[in-house]
Amino acid sequence: MPLTLYVDGPRWRLHLTTTAAAHPGIVPVAKGNGYGFGVPRLARRAEWLGADTLAIGTYREAETVRKRFSGDILVMEPWRPFLGDISYDTRIIHTVGRENDLAALAERGARPRVVLEGLTSMRRHGFTAEAMRRLPATPPGVRVEGHALHLPLGTGHVHEVERWLGAAPASRRWFISHLTGAELTTLRQQHRGVELRPRIGTALWLGDRACLEARTTVLDAHSVRRGDRLGYRQRTVLRAGTVLIVSGGTAHGIALEAPTSAATARQRAVAIAKGGLDAAGRALSPFVVAGRQRWFVEPPHMQASMIFLPAGTAVPRIGEEIAVQVRFTTTTFDHVSVS
Numbered sequence: 001m002p003l004t005l006y007v008d009g010p011r012w013r014l015h016l017t018t019t020a021a022a023h024p025g026i027v028p029v030a031k032g033n034g035y036g037f038g039v040p041r042l043a044r045r046a047e048w049l050g051a052d053t054l055a056i057g058t059y060r061e062a063e064t065v066r067k068r069f070s071g072d073i074l075v076m077e078p079w080r081p082f083l084g085d086i087s088y089d090t091r092i093i094h095t096v097g098r099e100n101d102l103a104a105l106a107e108r109g110a111r112p113r114v115v116l117e118g119l120t121s122m123r124r125h126g127f128t129a130e131a132m133r134r135l136p137a138t139p140p141g142v143r144v145e146g147h148a149l150h151l152p153l154g155t156g157h158v159h160e161v162e163r164w165l166g167a168a169p170a171s172r173r174w175f176i177s178h179l180t181g182a183e184l185t186t187l188r189q190q191h192r193g194v195e196l197r198p199r200i201g202t203a204l205w206l207g208d209r210a211c212l213e214a215r216t217t218v219l220d221a222h223s224v225r226r227g228d229r230l231g232y233r234q235r236t237v238l239r240a241g242t243v244l245i246v247s248g249g250t251a252h253g254i255a256l257e258a259p260t261s262a263a264t265a266r267q268r269a270v271a272i273a274k275g276g277l278d279a280a281g282r283a284l285s286p287f288v289v290a291g292r293q294r295w296f297v298e299p300p301h302m303q304a305s306m307i308f309l310p311a312g313t314a315v316p317r318i319g320e321e322i323a324v325q326v327r328f329t330t331t332t333f334d335h336v337s338v339s
């Protein structure tokens with residue numbers, strides 16, 4: 001009785017190959033919940049796409065991808081001395097952003113492969129530009145595969161990237177996240193000797209939303225009268241109608257939105273429309289019945305949710321699937337069905 005992600009396979013695969021062709025040197029990113037598809041499936045798809053390198057979020061994810069993807073594995077979490085028992089196999093490329101870490105990694109022997117990351121305007125992690133300038137062109141004890149930049153979302157990155165190119169002028173290869181196609185083109189024209197490798201997740205796996213559809217299963221339906229009590233909190237029903245029990249709860253990430261970054265009133269309204277709280281504290285569920293998102297009767301349970309259908313709404317059959325408006329990066333599906 002699963003929460004399922006249905007994928008129009010031919011259309012999705014066409015989008016993947018088109019995106020890869022439009023971004024020469026693409027490094028697909030597979031991490032976290034695998035953008036809804038799961039990391040194992042994305043690793044196999046990256047292999048199918050012919051990518052030579054796959055970027056992952058954490059060292060833990062290396063175990064999952066190494067059996068499914070045969071190329072290099074670029075780990076984007078920074079290497080730190082306290083990471084414990086991680087893989088140093090030769091397919092792993094470590095991300096390094098501190099002088100001490102570079103020295104410690106070099107001391108391990110076997111010349112681990114590294115990319116040297118710059119601390120961009122994101123301010124997440126990496127060498128400052130001054131620290132990067134101080135590094136020798138070929139630091140001893142490691143093999144430098146290139147440099148890396150993680151940029152904020154949006155546009156206007158060309159100047160920032162060029163400043164970084166100046167901080168490591170000997171570098172021939174840069175792994176860069178969140179450049180637009182136009183920015184890549186501009187930079188490639190102006191820096192012909194430099195190989196730019198775009199790291200792309202969302203725009204690759206989720207770039208064609210029309211081929212993705214989330215659906216879940218109706219588990220039960222109960223008619224209720226005004227004043228009836230129900231749920232964990234035994235709340236009172238305010239109107240007659242039907243309470244629908246559907247598959248999908250907090251364990252799937254249902255109604256657990258990433259903290260909203262909505263800056264404007266309109267964006268906040270959109271966030272509410274995707275499953276947030278309204279002014280009265282009621283929560284609009286992501287479950288769609290008869291063309292409309294329906295209200296939660298109470299906050300979602302671990303693996304199921306209770307939603308309310310006012311009297312007069314066509315009640316779906318038990319076992320029927322209904323649409324769910326989810327965010328793919330925060331949803332863990334029970335099943336992914338690719339046609």
Ligand SMILES: *Cc1c(COP(=O)(O)O)cnc(C)c1O
Pocket residue numbers: 029031076150177178199200201202203
């Ligand atoms: C997650 C991540 C990406 C991919 O980001 P998308 O917005 O999904 O394309 C790229 N680079 C880094 C460092 C990341 O952490």
